[in-house]
Structure formats: structure tokens, C-alpha cells
Amino acid sequence: MSMTIRAVDATLLHDLRRRVLRSNDPSAEVSDVRDDEPAALHLAGFLDEMLVACGSVYPSTSPLHPEVVTWQLRYLAVDEAHQCRGFGANVLDALCCAIVERGATEIWANGRDTALAFYRREGWQLIEGSEHLSPSTGLPHTIIWKSLAPSTS
Numbered sequence: 030m031s032m033t034i035r036a037v038d039a040t041l042l043h044d045l046r047r048r049v050l051r052s053n054d055p056s057a058e059v060s061d062v063r064d065d066e067p068a069a070l071h072l073a074g075f076l077d078e079m080l081v082a083c084g085s086v087y088p089s090t091s092p093l094h095p096e097v098v099t100w101q102l103r104y105l106a107v108d109e110a111h112q113c114r115g116f117g118a119n120v121l122d123a124l125c126c127a128i129v130e131r132g133a134t135e136i137w138a139n140g141r142d143t144a145l146a147f148y149r150r151e152g153w154q155l156i157e158g159s160e161h162l163s164p165s166t167g168l169p170h171t172i173i174w175k176s177l178a179p180s181t182s
């Protein structure tokens with residue numbers, strides 16, 4: 030069954046964010062202060078009408094190239110029962126396409142170390158020396174980025 034992706038309000042994603050990224054902790058923070066800013070974009074993936082995947086992007090200064098127009102990816106998550114079927118990659122692609130249309134030439138994220146192999150496959154690079162513990166989860170993360178500039182080759 031193919032997944033349908035559409036833009037949604039961030040509040041619709043709180044439950045999925047909590048289950049997949051916060052061990053379903055009822056007291057965990059699952060929103061970003063920028064969620065309701067007009068330039069933030071939240072994409073959701075549905076199988077029929079069941080929410081199975083999500084991801085959000087926020088305009089942001091690049092930690093690597095502060096001079097370029099860039100966006101931060103957060104809360105990329107796929108329902109555990111539906112992981113490894115390409116849905117995470119599909120949502121990520123859709124987010125990247127949407128921000129390229131808005132002028133982005135780069136995307137960055139704090140990637141949790143357990144997901145770095147996934148991001149590498151999707152063409153992301155690690156910023157050496159940026160390893161840190163996330164203030165919100167205490168889990169090891171690394172700053173990662175991907176160029177979205179048109180290829181010159």
C-alpha cells in the first residue's frame with residue numbers, strides 16, 4: 030500500500046512524536062516553539078487515514094554555513110510497525126523538495142546516533158566533532174547536514 034503525504038498542523042503529530050521519539054513518556058516535550066510559525070512545515074504520511082510517519086522543518090541558521098538559506102529537520106519518525114518500508118525516506122524527500130522550492134540550498138539536523146546509518150544512506154554527512162547529548166532526551170546525537178544545491182556536474 031502506498032503512503033500519502035500531506036501538510037498538517039503540528040498538534041496532529043504530537044502522539045506519533047511521543048511514541049516513536051520519547052518512549053511514549055506522557056511528560057515529555059513533543060513540540061517546538063517554532064511549530065506554529067507560518068514558515069514551519071509539518072508533513073505527515075498516511076496509509077488510508079492512519080498516520081504512520083512524520084517530519085518537520087523550520088527555517089534556521091546553518092551551523093556549518095551561516096550565510097546560506099537553510100532549514101532544520103526535527104521529529105522525523107515512523108511508527109514502529111511500519112519502519113524499514115521506505116516511509117521515512119519518502120517523508121524526508123518530500124520535506125527536502127518543499128524547502129528547495131522555498132529557496133533552501135542545505136538542510137541540517139541533530140541526528141540521533143542510532144539513526145545515522147539511515148541518514149548516511151540518504152546522502153547526509155556528519156559534522157566531525159559535533160557529537161553531543163541531546164538536552165531533551167539525553168541521547169547521543171551528531172550534527173548532520175545535506176547539500177540541496179543543484180548538482181554542477
Ligand SMILES: CC(C)(COP(=O)(O)OP(=O)(O)OC[C@H]1O[C@@H](n2cnc3c(N)ncnc32)[C@H](O)[C@@H]1OP(=O)(O)O)[C@@H](O)C(=O)NCCC(=O)NCCS
Pocket residue numbers: 049050104105106107108111112113114115116117118119139140141143144145146147150
Ligand atoms: C530513522 C527512521 C525515521 C527511518 O525511517 P524508516 O521508514 O524506518 O526507513 P526507510 O525504510 O525509509 O529506510 C531507508 C533505508 O535506510 C535503512 N534504515 C532505516 N533505518 C535505519 C537505521 N536505524 N540504521 C540503518 N539503516 C536504516 C533501511 O533499511 C533502508 O535501506 P534500503 O533502502 O537499503 O532498504 C525510522 O526508522 C524511525 O522513526 N526510527 C526511530 C526514530 C528516529 O531515530 N528518528 C530519527 C531522529 S534523528
